Amino acid sequence: MAKKRTVRSIPQERTPVRELDPLQRSANFDEVNCGYTENEAVLESQRCLFCPDPKCIAGCPVSINIPGFIERIGEKDFRGAYDIITGTNLLPAVCGRVCPQENQCEGVCVVGESLTPVAIGRMERFVGDMAISNRWVNIPFIESVRFRVGIVGSGPAGMACAADMAKAGCDVTVYEAFHEAGGVLRYGIPEFRLPNSVVDAEIEKLEMLGVKFECNTLVGRLFTIPQMLTELGFDAVFIGTGAGYPTMLGIPGDSLNGVLSANELLTRCNLMRARDFPNVDTPLPLGKHVVVIGAGNTAMDALRVSKRLGAASVTCLYRRSKAEAPARAEEVHHAEQEGIDFHWLSAPVEILDDGNGSVCAIRCIKMELGEPDRSGRRRPMPIGGSEFELETDQVVFAIGTNANPIIGQTSDLKLNNRGYIETDGDLMTSMAGVFAGGDIVTGAATVIEAMGAGRKAARGMKAFLGIRDIGPIGTGTARFGIDTREHNYRRVRTM
Amino acid sequence: MNRFEIVAREDYSDVTFMLEVLHPMMARAANPGQFVIVMSHAEGERIPLTIADFDRAKGTITLVIQAVGKSTMEMQATCHVGGVLHGLAGPMGIPSHLSDARKAICVGGGLGVAPVFPQARAFKQNEAYVIGVLGFRNKDLIFWEDKFRSICDELIICTDDGSAGIKGFVTDGIDLALKHHQDIDEVIAIGPPMMMKASADATRAAGIKTMVSLNPIMVDGTGMCGGCRVKVGEEVRFACVDGPDFDGHAVDFDDLMVRLRRYREEERIATERWSETCRMRATAVEPIEMPDIG
Numbered sequence A: 001m002a003k004k005r006t007v008r009s010i011p012q013e014r015t016p017v018r019e020l021d022p023l024q025r026s027a028n029f030d031e032v033n034c035g036y037t038e039n040e041a042v043l044e045s046q047r048c049l050f051c052p053d054p055k056c057i058a059g060c061p062v063s064i065n066i067p068g069f070i071e072r073i074g075e076k077d078f079r080g081a082y083d084i085i086t087g088t089n090l091l092p093a094v095c096g097r098v099c100p101q102e103n104q105c106e107g108v109c110v111v112g113e114s115l116t117p118v119a120i121g122r123m124e125r126f127v128g129d130m131a132i133s134n135r136w137v138n139i140p141f142i143e144s145v146r147f148r149v150g151i152v153g154s155g156p157a158g159m160a161c162a163a164d165m166a167k168a169g170c171d172v173t174v175y176e177a178f179h180e181a182g183g184v185l186r187y188g189i190p191e192f193r194l195p196n197s198v199v200d201a202e203i204e205k206l207e208m209l210g211v212k213f214e215c216n217t218l219v220g221r222l223f224t225i226p227q228m229l230t231e232l233g234f235d236a237v238f239i240g241t242g243a244g245y246p247t248m249l250g251i252p253g254d255s256l257n258g259v260l261s262a263n264e265l266l267t268r269c270n271l272m273r274a275r276d277f278p279n280v281d282t283p284l285p286l287g288k289h290v291v292v293i294g295a296g297n298t299a300m301d302a303l304r305v306s307k308r309l310g311a312a313s314v315t316c317l318y319r320r321s322k323a324e325a326p327a328r329a330e331e332v333h334h335a336e337q338e339g340i341d342f343h344w345l346s347a348p349v350e351i352l353d354d355g356n357g358s359v360c361a362i363r364c365i366k367m368e369l370g371e372p373d374r375s376g377r378r379r380p381m382p383i384g385g386s387e388f389e390l391e392t393d394q395v396v397f398a399i400g401t402n403a404n405p406i407i408g409q410t411s412d413l414k415l416n417n418r419g420y421i422e423t424d425g426d427l428m429t430s431m432a433g434v435f436a437g438g439d440i441v442t443g444a445a446t447v448i449e450a451m452g453a454g455r456k457a458a459r460g461m462k463a464f465l466g467i468r469d470i471g472p473i474g475t476g477t478a479r480f481g482i483d484t485r486e487h488n489y490r491r492v493r494t495m
Numbered sequence B: 001m002n003r004f005e006i007v008a009r010e011d012y013s014d015v016t017f018m019l020e021v022l023h024p025m026m027a028r029a030a031n032p033g034q035f036v037i038v039m040s041h042a043e044g045e046r047i048p049l050t051i052a053d054f055d056r057a058k059g060t061i062t063l064v065i066q067a068v069g070k071s072t073m074e075m076q077a078t079c080h081v082g083g084v085l086h087g088l089a090g091p092m093g094i095p096s097h098l099s100d101a102r103k104a105i106c107v108g109g110g111l112g113v114a115p116v117f118p119q120a121r122a123f124k125q126n127e128a129y130v131i132g133v134l135g136f137r138n139k140d141l142i143f144w145e146d147k148f149r150s151i152c153d154e155l156i157i158c159t160d161d162g163s164a165g166i167k168g169f170v171t172d173g174i175d176l177a178l179k180h181h182q183d184i185d186e187v188i189a190i191g192p193p194m195m196m197k198a199s200a201d202a203t204r205a206a207g208i209k210t211m212v213s214l215n216p217i218m219v220d221g222t223g224m225c226g227g228c229r230v231k232v233g234e235e236v237r238f239a240c241v242d243g244p245d246f247d248g249h250a251v252d253f254d255d256l257m258v259r260l261r262r263y264r265e266e267e268r269i270a271t272e273r274w275s276e277t278c279r280m281r282a283t284a285v286e287p288i289e290m291p292d293i294g
């Protein structure tokens, strides 16, 4: 760096990103955030101070060398930036789009103390997209080690573990219950946030590494985890089945027609492409007045999908206030722009029947925030006599998910009292050689955390199988126990 | 990608047909009471179908399908021997709990006739006395009579119009069986919700354990969407992972029937559209030859 940058010398304003017009976009599924152009990315890169002790790295769950890749962008060495990011993050085009950056890397960026923080996510996405359009892949020299690894679930956790094990020379097969791979990235997150083409590109990269995908395979039922180790001959197994089991509302009227989980709405719309009904066969419930309960990412997606499907009014009910909403800030902002009605501090009490088994209204109650609860958030308390009714013909609940029960039903794996899989520090389960990570271990979390868990499990798996790196191995350890300088090439067996 | 090849097809009537699909691994894993999710083509719907039979030696599973709407009518028109299904996942659901009943009645009506077969056979293999009660609208719709005869100690066929067997519904068949046998340990009833409800009512007074296999609308079949939720006693259960078999005396059938109506309008639109273009498309894709995508 020629001159040392200071908060005062850098561009004060964050480089804006082009977005589709709220009015137009809320009628289609085109991606809302158009991403930086080359010039915009380079301009934004000028805002990084290249801190000697970069806080942002500590804020990123996989400890990407953020100033490192930003510096490359500044030098227009985009390929170099890509190499740095993919040293730790397999899915930059995905994470740049869906990470809750305000709670992670950008939340702790030093620039953010006085200005808007450096737009790390947008730059990361720019690099990821550039890699996809130029078909860059970092395929290392892979020396076969003749181990076979089975991965259960093709979400970000499974994809990350698969990539690392394939790079380590293993023969990797990913089993997915659905007919298409990608996990939540495919069935949950809608195209206007994460286009399918991005997910396809990331899966294609894994295939180039030699990873095989077997869809239509419900593990536990078609074969069990123990059978994978015995009859199917896998040397190690990773379970990344996610936590998709929707939590029920548990209020009167929750089984009426017109009441459905956000997962069902999103799966029909995204995976089954029901928004093209009747050109595709899967129908989608279309509501005129849609009420969505919850304020996480899933709820935001359900709200915005309902809007795009043509609902006249779309209302969000959340029992806490906007400040507590777990969704990414950008999504809440986009939802507001698109005309979603937010009822903060409101909770559902009862869903009312129109007399024919369908929903006609929802009775709610106003809440106020009391003392902080165990999660540190202030506990919402109902305000007596504040009940009100909203007319609605479709209620979508997005109030959280639980562990999927199938693997537990069909194996002796040790689960905790909430049904999630128990693991040790290396993410190995109670069964030797079987690892687990992602939402099925932690409960619903984020894409990048699931990916980090997949990589961490891969590291444990390599140790278990006795595969080690040759060549220099770095010393610094990152939050997920993945060495940021770990080399992903030229591994040999030690046994 | 997998290939799910159709190796045999038989038509039992103008609405009911059988497909035998090659899937050796599934044939090995399948147990009575389980089902699959089928997608016949890439734009298709994921529809649940019971594994009506499986042949571990041949490596095939058997589906018996009633053409009732767009997807099933389309399968009737386009699924032929040598063709492939786009998606086939399973076996799903918890296998039927094979009780040690010494005497059991296995009731099948409409699209439930085929699915009750593996259960009846399992009872027989367990050396129980098996009474089959099968309901059809008329004589022409009867199928698998021989198959059932080979494993049932008694078989009561009921037709709505009396053109074969006794005239009446399966509940009349159940009453008949109960009259002759005071020592029935268990009843299994599979068919349309109305029929299962009536069957459960028929055994309630005598307190005979009655298992039913529920068929709510499903999407994933893996416990992810909650679309298949049913009320059993005080609880909400997901039929795809907690069932599909439940205690018939605890199931809220009215709730199930209301929920099955949810997509009636969309089903009508799809079926009408299909019927209009049916002949054209059916000839266009017949016989289906799919490219081998390895």
Ligand SMILES: Cc1cc2nc3c(=O)[nH]c(=O)nc-3n(C[C@H](O)[C@H](O)[C@H](O)COP(=O)(O)OP(=O)(O)OC[C@H]3O[C@@H](n4cnc5c(N)ncnc54)[C@H](O)[C@@H]3O)c2cc1C
Pocket: A098, A099, A100, A152, A153, A154, A155, A156, A157, A158, A175, A176, A177, A178, A182, A183, A184, A185, A188, A189, A217, A218, A219, A220, A240, A241, A242, A243, A244, A266, A297, A298, A299, A301, A328, A404, A406, A407, A437, A438, A439, A440, A444, A445, A446, A447, A448, A450, B222
């Ligand atoms: C609608 C929605 C929006 C979200 N938005 C964001 C966001 O903006 N940012 C963010 O960081 N996070 C977001 N998340 C959370 C994030 O997507 C998850 O934390 C992450 O995907 C978890 O990854 P995973 O690999 O553990 O599981 P998943 O992505 O859930 O993948 C699990 C896969 O395993 C398959 N599977 C399950 N059981 C079996 C079995 N028995 N056999 C074979 N396959 C099986 C499933 O079909 C699925 O494909 C969102 C989640 C949802 C639902």
Ligand SMILES: Cc1cc2nc3c(=O)[nH]c(=O)nc-3n(C[C@H](O)[C@H](O)[C@H](O)COP(=O)(O)OP(=O)(O)OC[C@H]3O[C@@H](n4cnc5c(N)ncnc54)[C@H](O)[C@@H]3O)c2cc1C
Pocket: B035, B045, B047, B048, B049, B050, B051, B052, B064, B065, B066, B067, B068, B069, B070, B071, B072, B073, B111, B114, B115, B214, B215, B216, B217, B218, B244, B260, B261, B264, B267, B268, B270, B271
């Ligand atoms: C666990 C399970 C096992 C099943 N096993 C079989 C089987 O072995 N053979 C078979 O023919 N069918 C079976 N079904 C029913 C089958 O899935 C439906 O008939 C099919 O999805 C209808 O699709 P469609 O597009 O052809 O008709 P649609 O156009 O979707 O519907 C046409 C008519 O069928 C009714 N219908 C729709 N879905 C269902 C349903 N899930 N159950 C009952 N009626 C429905 C509708 O109310 C409507 O009247 C099973 C369902 C479940 C849940």
Ligand code: SF4
Pocket: A059, A060, A061, A062, A063, A064, A066, A089, A095, A096, A099, A101, A104, A105, A106, A120, A121, A124, A448
């Ligand atoms: S992966 Fe997520 S948290 Fe890490 S730098 Fe990228 S956007 Fe930030």
Ligand code: SF4
Pocket: A047, A048, A049, A050, A051, A054, A055, A056, A057, A066, A067, A108, A109, A110, A111, A118, A120
């Ligand atoms: S904390 Fe902010 S300014 Fe500092 S290195 Fe990271 S991105 Fe750059």
Ligand code: FES
Pocket: B217, B218, B219, B220, B221, B222, B223, B224, B225, B226, B227, B228, B229, B238, B239, B240, B241
């Ligand atoms: S079919 Fe989706 S949860 Fe059962």
